[in-house]
Amino acid sequence: MNKQHTLPALFLLSALLSALCGCRGKDADPTRPTAVVCHRATRLPNRPPLVGKKAPRLSRTDPSVPGGVTLLVFYRTDCETCESVLRDLRGFYPTLQERNVRIVSISCDKDQSVFSSRAAAFPWATKWHDSRGFYSPDFEAYGVTVTPTLVLVNPDGRVAGSYGTLKETGLLRSFY
Known part of the structure; x- marks a missing residue:
């Protein structure tokens, strides 16, 4: 893809990602107009799935409740x-x-x-x-x-x- 098509393609990609995940770009950086800010894809997973495993301890209390x-x-x-x-x-x-x-x-x-x-x-x-x-x-x-x-x-x-x-x-x- 040549340079003249790159910027429109990035805007199109940004619009598509925003539409798919409902992002509105409220945290958009005006110095990076093609940056996609999305709260649904802010980070890559860094932990394995926890289903079936003991719940990690929360920073303020224990997540389990006796009887519930x-x-x-x-x-x-x-x-x-x-x-x-x-x-x-x-x-x-x-x-x-x-x-x-x-x-x-x-x-x-x-x-x-x-x-x-x-x-x-x-x-x-x-x-x-x-x-x-x-x-x-x-x-x-x-x-x-x-x-x-x-x-x-x-x-x-x-x-x-x-x-x-x-x-x-x-x-x-x-x-x-």
């Missing part, structure tokens, strides 16, 4: 898909509570005030923020490479699965 499951929700406030998942979680929270599901939400927002204003609306008790984003210890321990990521931890402390939506977790089968 824990749903770890890794998200970013400016992610539209994350907002949809969080809206579902708020709506189904009473049902999840009845089913003894503990929710731990972990934000990778850079700005503490953005996190605080958003997390205030969540009815669950455990909501954390780490401004290191995808490089936070919890994101790294669970191999989170996209947001949203929902990790289901069984009562025995083993990872049951990693999902992109609440529906995929199977926690609300009677509703879907």
